[in-house]
Amino acid sequence: MASRSPCAARCPRLPPALGLAGLVLVLVAHRGAQALLCLCSDCNQANATCETDGACIVSITNVNGMQHHVRTCIPKGELIPAGKPFFCLSSEDVRNTYCCYKDYCNKIDLMVPRGHQKSDETPSGWGPVELVAVIAGPVFLVFVIMIIVVSVFHHHQRVYHNRQRLDVEDPSCEMCLSKDKTLQDLVYDLSTSGSGSGLPLFVQRTVARTIVLQEIIGKGRFGEVWRGRWRGGDVAVKIFSSREERSWFREAEIYQTVMLRHENILGFIAADNKDNGTWTQLWLVSDYHEHGSLFDYLNRYTVTIEGMIKLALSAASGLAHLHMEIVGTQGKPGIAHRDLKSKNILVKKNGICAIADLGLAVRHDAVTDTIDIAPNQRVGTKR
Structure with missing residues (x-):
């Protein structure tokens, strides 16, 4: 008669269904520790999601004067430099950006900062009238100065020529020259x-x-x-x-x-x-x-x-x-x-x-x- 293992006598035998459920829980826990689920606006999946080991990102961009939200995943290797990745910063085209690290945390809608409310505004906030005034003002001032300089020059020239055309035949002057004398x-x-x-x-x-x-x-x-x-x-x-x-x-x-x-x-x-x-x-x-x-x-x-x-x-x-x-x-x-x-x-x-x-x-x-x-x-x- 064969001898039985001591564990067989002491350890309870688990049902097969319970063992399979435990394996699934272990796999899910392992995936949750390694992957992050994010909404993805440019992905081909039917549920519009993506999986990453880095971060979820949502940004608002300006395309042909219209504002669009873009959601996607960023791999961990592209999150550089550490602590303040470039992907998480706003730029000239990207008006606002938000990075997060929880499942589907990028489903929020961002607000455009006050300085970017109107895409057709100049950075200074000046309108067309102000721009015309700023450009035309110096030009007009230079033009006025040139007119003054030319006027003064012509005045001096006129005085000079008038002095040259001195009327030497003035009869009131006894010392002036007579017209017929050479x-x-x-x-x-x-x-x-x-x-x-x-x-x-x-x-x-x-x-x-x-x-x-x-x-x-x-x-x-x-x-x-x-x-x-x-x-x-x-x-x-x-x-x-x-x-x-x-x-x-x-x-x-x-x-x-x-x-x-x-x-x-x-x-x-x-x-x-x-x-x-x-x-x-x-x-x-x-x-x-x-x-x-x-x-x-x-x-x-x-x-x-x-x-x-x-x-x-x-x-x-x-x-x-x-x-x-x-x-x-x-x-x-x-x-x-x-x-x-x-x-x-x-x-x-x-x-x-x-x-x-x-x-x-x-x-x-x-x-x-x-x-x-x-x-x-x-x-x-x-x-």
Whole structure:
């Protein structure tokens, strides 16, 4: 007779049905510890659910201006970084997001945050009128500023041109110029009947402001030389920049020395400061000689012996007049040129010379036996 196991005598035997139920409970408990059931709006299952080991998620998105709830499952491996996964954060397209970790916890409906109530609103909350005002305001302000600048510029130009069109034939002014006088007549009358130092200051300014510049004929160390027109005659206009005011003043002062006028010294007409609307120019107006300087004349023409003697004699005559001191009530001091060269001697139409460029000249005062040297200590220029 076979022996029986001790357990068989002590352990009760379970019914088969009860053992099967226990196995099912164990499997269900194992699944519940490993899986999470979530609602899924994009899944193909008939019950619209999905299973995951991560989290359930619900989000509200904007599609073509309409708001849609999206529900799905997120695997555990995609829940990064831990504690605040990217899938659980809102973005530009996803207006609100909620992650949860219980079965079917994503069946709730989310609310759109206050800042995203209207999809067609601008981030600042401005309407079309405010946007137009913000954009058009600065543009309009710049336009107004440009109009003001242009108006001021045209005003200065108009004032400048009005000053140039000074009515020199005003009969109420006794010193104004008569209409039928030419420049040569005026210079001759005033130099022979006056002190020989040139035109009065008022007439100088009248002449200078009615000259029309034609073309530039040369450049020097202090500025440019132009050919101008005044009452049908040509004049030479030496234009100094405002930085060379001392040189302009000195040369004008020397040219207006009493008894300086001589046929072999460049005829001085006027000196004036001109405002062209942008900057100030300093003008020195003198006779115009089309042959230019002696340097250019000798390079351009072949001179005969007679012409050479004529040039040399006239240049020496002009230099002698500069050096000579004239004693009298309106005497002339002796003047040293200090920058005499062929480029500073002009040739007249009749073939005689006229000494020019007296900006570096000095005068000798016989009473005090002194020389009035200008503040500019420069002597001579490059040959």
